[in-house]
Amino acid sequence: MADLELSDLHGSLTDRALNSMNFLNEVSHHYPEAISLAAGRPTEEFFALEDLHRYLDLFAQYLRDQGYDEAAVRRTIFQYGRTKGIIQDLVARNLAIDEDIHVDPEAIVVTVGCQEAMVLTLRALRAGHEDVLLAISPTYVGITGAARLVDLPVVPVGEGDDLATVLKSVRAEGRRPRACYVMPDFANPSGLSMDLSARRRLLELAAGENLLLLEDNPYGLFPAEGHERIPTLKSLDMSRRVIYLGSFAKTGLPGARVGYVVADQTVGAGVLADELSKLKSMLTVNTSPVAQAVVGGKLLANDCSLVAANRRERAVYAANLQAITDGLATRFPNGEITWTVPAGGFFVVVTVPFPVDDTLLEKSAHEYGVLWTPMSHFYDGDTPINALRLSCSAVTLPQIDAALNRLAAFITDQLVLSDGT
């Protein structure tokens, strides 16, 4: 039999980052009865099958309005297409309207979700063994995983670390920082945002240090009640310092798996997007035109504004986030534990006086019927982390109430146990 040993396969397969993602996916399948404050999926409240049909029709009509005959309409949606995509013009309009980001559609590559955008970008930037990626820590596991796939080490930049100091020490070791990955708005997993002056300082530092910034922005459209959106790094970037990683998973339609990258840095006579497109031609050839048509149709249905398209979703997430932080305050009035009160997005981080690992998660799922995410998954290395992440996006208010009761019982029992040891 032609069977294989794990040790004969690529090293990433035994890596913590990939197994993290897998463990987190599987644990929810093992405990289907548990309420999940783990899932970062968008709300399902407004999904409607008829929208798929409507979006496809709207996109076809848009092509006709552009002068396509019926054969060209069919060809565009059914056939292989340009590797860069078929909706870059609509994405560019969306970025102008919602984000005040103004780019040539030719600087955009439409990708299979934001994950492929990350892989393409890191694949392009990883030229040699000395190359590393910096990433604000705790870090989204998807970027760590993408880096593993292209054999690119990730150097964490902790909350207390000074980026300039980290850069200096990395360079002193003969390593070359190719970019720094940041999620300035309601980050996954920390829930934290950078304020405007921090953004400006980061751009200045990046310019001074000749560093690229990879800005990932899946949650920016979802500020909490009473909070305003802050301009993205890319909209403040006057010197093509920022590669912008875009996702429609939370704001468009997760099942389309359509994202994009804005890469307007010049390379030779073209732009970085041209080079990413060449890599994409060997990775996925192109992003499903059918899926792009669905997302294109949703953009068209909303005059290219996803802020407009997501008013109801924004209200759901804002109410849920409030319910989680209020609910924690009611259940833990005496400061036994602490939590973040984010200005938006999906995630609240709860800090507890005991280390939180996968064994505790399984206990919580099995004995208490509530799922959450150990923060340790978002850090490199084996240091125990006394925190867990709650997500507000894929639950209803009654579910949040029940889940917080279960979580409170679990934490209270753990506090007793950890006091006793």
Place this chain on the structure above:
Amino acid sequence: MADLELSDLHGSLTDRALNSMNFLNEVSHHYPEAISLAAGRPTEEFFALEDLHRYLDLFAQYLRDQGYDEAAVRRTIFQYGRTKGIIQDLVARNLAIDEDIHVDPEAIVVTVGCQEAMVLTLRALRAGHEDVLLAISPTYVGITGAARLVDLPVVPVGEGDDLATVLKSVRAEGRRPRACYVMPDFANPSGLSMDLSARRRLLELAAGENLLLLEDNPYGLFPAEGHERIPTLKSLDMSRRVIYLGSFAKTGLPGARVGYVVADQTVGAGVLADELSKLKSMLTVNTSPVAQAVVGGKLLANDCSLVAANRRERAVYAANLQAITDGLATRFPNGEITWTVPAGGFFVVVTVPFPVDDTLLEKSAHEYGVLWTPMSHFYDGDTPINALRLSCSAVTLPQIDAALNRLAAFITDQLVLSDGT
């Protein structure tokens, strides 16, 4: 400005394989008036927008028939899903019906086209610097490109080479052949097929040499008039020696970008598909469920038989292939040039007494209005190749007639020129 030099990016970007693909895509955009005997796209004759709607509805109904309630139907199509996919059971039924391949759906990973299946497989197999991929030469550029993305060298196995001898010499150099890539049915670009006994010998050799085979089969459903299909390697494989790379681009719907890999080799307590799925969770997370639903609906519409679904397409390709080989015979009756007469598929290789390069292709496009593909793109290295590839798939019979007139004029003029030098 944060601009970049090509020399600072990954080496694949200056590689022939990636630039080949790019050049070939672009040349057709530069000469839209030329008739293309270059494109390997499927025929557009039977595309119908209403099919998309019908397929989506059929798949939704199938989920209901499986006991899904409406919320679960919506969730399956709209939400992120299992990384392995949502249509593996339908793919497994299709393989059983059309290919006599019988595999557990859990050994299947649905991918973003066959290209992602290649990248996942090569990424898993490329563990160290000593690893290489063998590939029957001339070779599909997509596999060469995928190998470049994961820094895996490709060792060509020429038509006259003995695979066992190549294996021995590769191993003697301290390199480790992880697999051999083959397209046994109507290969791209050669058009050639392996007969049944050659398939059995290859499986035997692979078993004796402990070599995995990567079988790629995009064209197997399209035998020419008077030819029968030959069993795939995977259907003959009794010892999990074959990783089967599947595509729906030619038989399903290219715009869905859905393919798959069958990887039933055991790895630890699971199968290789589990490991490929872990890699996929960091590459594209999952294949668009919307796109999978469309392909699933097409399978359901045809009782999971793509042989049945493609009767009209098979007839078109068979007639076109015949028209090309007959048309060449009419125009070159005196043996000035030779060509293959394939038993099916899309491709005819024409051998001429002069080297065929990209400059000649541009001349043919510009001055004669006909596009084809220099065979040199399918070989490693810079050796001049006196051959070009014609594709029969994306043209009508009148276009073939006109294109062959133009091609004959071009070749005749070149014969005169090459005689003169």
